[in-house]
Amino acid sequence: MKMIKAIIKPERFEYVKKALEEKGYVSMTVTEVKGRGDQKGIALEYRGKLMTVDMLPKIKIEIVIKDATVDDLIKTIIDSARTGKIGDGKIFVIPVEKAIRVRTGEVDS
Numbered sequence: 001m002k003m004i005k006a007i008i009k010p011e012r013f014e015y016v017k018k019a020l021e022e023k024g025y026v027s028m029t030v031t032e033v034k035g036r037g038d039q040k041g042i043a044l045e046y047r048g049k050l051m052t053v054d055m056l057p058k059i060k061i062e063i064v065i066k067d068a069t070v071d072d073l074i075k076t077i078i079d080s081a082r083t084g085k086i087g088d089g090k091i092f093v094i095p096v097e098k099a100i101r102v103r104t105g106e107v108d109s
Contacts, residue, residue: 001096001108002070006061007035008081008089013059019080020063025073029062037087056087064096 008016013030020028034055044051065073074091082088098109 001064001066001099003094003096004061004063004065004070004073004077005092005094006063006077006081006089007033007058007091008061008077009083009087010057010059012081012083012088013061016061016077016080019076020073023072023076025063025065025069025076027063031060031062033058033060037090058089064099 006016010032017028020026035058036054036056042053042056044053061077063073070093074093077091098107100107
């Protein structure tokens, strides 16, 4: 099993969620986070003064899936999250040893 962590722009979340649901990936954990990448934030003008906002709002999606579906899930996220502009996000793939369902004690490995 693998855990997929995707960091995306907040305005793309509904597109990603819909695309994942259409492919049958309905289980996910979603967190509002702040971060920055290579762009190191953005410059904004506020009341005539230039301000730098270096921690931008992002959405983190975490999904644990079987190894065989990793590439399909990643392609789905990329296709629905991509705008072609800097800051579109990043996807991380992390190995998962096992997952235990709290209610039943059932173990997936």
